[in-house]
Amino acid sequence: MNDAHEHSMPATNPPEADPTLATAPVVVAASDLSRTVHLGDQALEILNGVSFEIRRGESVAIVGASGSGKSTLLGLLAGLDRPTRGDVELAGQSLAQLDEDGLAGLRASQVGFVFQAFHLLTGMTALENVMLPLELLGDTGAEAKARDWLQRVGLGERLEHSPRQLSGGEQQRVAIARAFVTRPAVLFADEPTGNLDTATGKQIADLLFELNAGGTTTLVLVTHDLELAQRCERTLTLDAGRLVNPDSHA
């Protein structure tokens, strides 16, 4: 891990501050991230010079209005997209140095995802969906681990149900189990409660923070739900592609 990152870690004041976080290693570091897309002759700057660091075990919300660049930032942090300028270090690895397969390998071992649209594979059962990341890693104990995680998210009785047979909340629980099953260093969540009603959304958020608190996984959450953002230890606010409070706290 880069010492400079540890020294440059901004001071945070989370709702439930964990004094050990200040000395935890940096797992996500964005430096001068920019992303421009071209629409015909016009260049559209979606992100511009975004820099910040996130330490292990932190929970960070990225907030901002629609079109502010939240999802683009998430995509760049997770290695789903390439920046026009700048770089991301994820779990100590510069993403710019990695090719597509290298990024895939890093995601497989270090990253978990939870999406607004759940993104479960409809042809598979809940159990099979959770087993999938482990099977990609060639883990022979995939089934046992997947069963365990589905039990932990409260779906021990619905292992063989297909996504179509599950409610939205249940589908998101499966997605959370799939995200945590590889014990990733970082879990990226894109509007995880956006497709759910308030009550179910709260349950999902509770589950997400509970699992995050119980391990060393860092949670990076993109949301426009301020209530959800406030549950994170730190909030990064984007406005028109710029980070307006790189050191802000919730």
Added chain:
Amino acid sequence: MSRPNWRLAWHLLRREQRSGELTLVTLAVGLAMLAATAVGVLTARVEMSMNMAAARMQGGDLVLRGDQPLPERWRERAAALNVEHADTIAFASMVRADGRFKLVEVKGLGPTFPLVGRYVLNDGSEHDGGPPAGQIWVGARLALALKIAIGDSIDLGQAQFPVAGIVSAEPDAIIDYVAATDRVFVNDSDLSQTGLVQDGTRAGWRLVFTGPAAAIRALSSELNDGLERGQRLEDGNETRPELRLALDRAGRFFRLAAVLASVLAGIAVALAARRHAERHLDAYAVLRCIGAKQSQLMSLTLLQLAGVVVQAGLVALPLAWLLQSAAAYFMAPGLGVALPAAPISAWIGGAMTGIIVLYAFALPPLLRLSSVPTLRVLRRELSAPPLAWWLHGGIGLVAAIGLLAWQASDTTLLLSVLGALLAISVALTVLGALLLTVGSWWARRTGGTLRIALGGMRRRRWGTLGQIVALGLGLAALALLVMLRTQLIDRWQDQLPPDVPNRFVIGLQGDQRADFKAALEELGVVDRGLYPMVRGRFTALNGEPISSGDFQTQRARRLAEREFNLSFAAELRADNRIVAGPAWDLEKIPEDALSVERGLAERLGWEIGDSISFDIGGIELQGTVVNLRELNWESFLPNFFVIGRPEAMRDLSASWITSLHYPKELADQEAGLIEQFPNMTVIDVDALIMQIRRTADQAALAIQAVFLFTVAAGLMVLLAAIRSTTDERLREGAILRALGARSRQLTIARAVEFGLMGAVAGAAAALAASFATGWLGERLFDLPFAVDWTTTAILAVLSASAVAALGLHATRKVVTVSPLLVLRES
């Protein structure tokens, strides 16, 4: 590529199959395999059995002929291979009955002859063997000519035999009917007492074999390798050209149907795979997102496809075995022989077809999946980048051409089918584009339901165009086969009309022609013209003497060894079609001009301008090839390999030949005609005609069976093409319903859309298929070019209706499923 993750691939495949996502792909591959295997195996079996049936007209599956007694080792080899054998010997000799003499062919029959078939005597009795020792049978015409009755005696050489039977049908029908003559049949154990067979006797020895197909193939191969001078081997390929043509046409139709079935299955696979890929973009984006490498996804795709092949094969191959067995079972009685087992290559070929179809047509769209952007998990509008055009179209095209070339094994068939498919595709694309242009223009000027329908087509313009082309190709292939099949079967029925000549008359002398014509008129038998015939042996090409050893093929060697028929004519008969060189115009061609049958010229390496020399009864005739002709062997009129100018050949000793239709009711008077012209020989070809009719009937039956596979493949394409835009239609329908569109409006809109597509695809397909049928029929099947407008119109209407009905059925969910459910799932 990374190490294949078999377990994950198997899991994914199982899940895909369980969810039904790969069903259409698997079905299409299975159908390609089923069609190719069943057609390939059945074709191989039918061709082998037809060859066997044809060979059995010679008395066995395989015949070894020699001008010397045949070596004992072949009998021993046959016994070792579990192949039965029988001996015959034939030679010319004079017989005497009641003081009358006649030159006849004496056939000495071994104790096991005939191996297949029976002798039928004129009292109706049938016999598995020839006459017992000490007795003689005589041919029916000889009995008439010599006024022989049962119990009379015949002198043959130094022996005398009582006549015990008059033969009306032989198991080994006459193959070279021009060389036929009157016959007597004796037990070969009696030949020694005649004193006619000595060392140096000019005779023909035959060793006839019959047995299991594999053993016959093995023996045939060994015999071929061990042929000595004066020996030759005959199998079904030596059969009469009239019969061979029927077999060849059936074989070509089989191959055409199999090729079209494979191409159609390929289109179905491509359409189904494309839809599968579209539906799996999200899933693959998620897989990439959670860490699957592109190479891992690619290997997963390949392994999944391998699983599809295995699954399809496990169903298709046993089903192919069942289907071809059932077809063979029903066809065997008609063919008169049990169908031999197909070679293993026919099975491998079928399975390979499925594999090629799958990988060539499904891989390009599925390869796109591995490159779907991971960011799609966040921005759903992102799709996989398109494959390079050469990769997308190239693989399928190269594979399709390779597959066609392999299955067709016939350049003319291959190029014709490719040309026809290309022309149909271009026509469909142009008409489809026209429909879209007119539809767009119209959509802007109309409202309501029609606007919804036309607008839908405009929005999905590429999908619509693809659907029109795919639907049109499927329909065109079906229409093409329907029309070709009908024409082919009609042609077979017309080819041998009830009054087809069933007798060849040879040996008439020039001065008998007028009397013969008068006799025919008196009998009421139609005179089909008398043709001069001289027998000649080919001796030199461009002044260089030839020997049979100069030729590569056995057939060419035989042609070089034997005498064949030459004729002369001032005009060529209309069914002699000149295919190279100038017309046969006596004023424009040289005095030594020769017109030659194309096949003969090809086999013997003759070209226009070559000088050919013949020995005609010791007289040398030299001529120059001026043109090449194709003959109509099915006319049962006398045909000649070589025709010269009358003045060049008139002085050579010519006999005259004709063919007649001799009605059964005149059978009693045939003897009178023979008595009036004792030097002529009448050859009965009823057996050959019956064999051709039976072969054509069986081929027609097989064609119906093969046709059904292609129909199934065509329907699969229609289904795949219609389903290719179903998801988009469902989404649009759900939005429109959510906005207040009524079910009736949406149903009418879909009906208009599918009706228009069906009308364009159906009309274009029927029209294109009509011309393609005429063109292919002319090129491949020697059928006259004809466009059947009635069938075209019927097929166009049926196609449009079928597409509209299938389309409405396949997209019925647009109005039956809750819009909320559709929108949630999408």
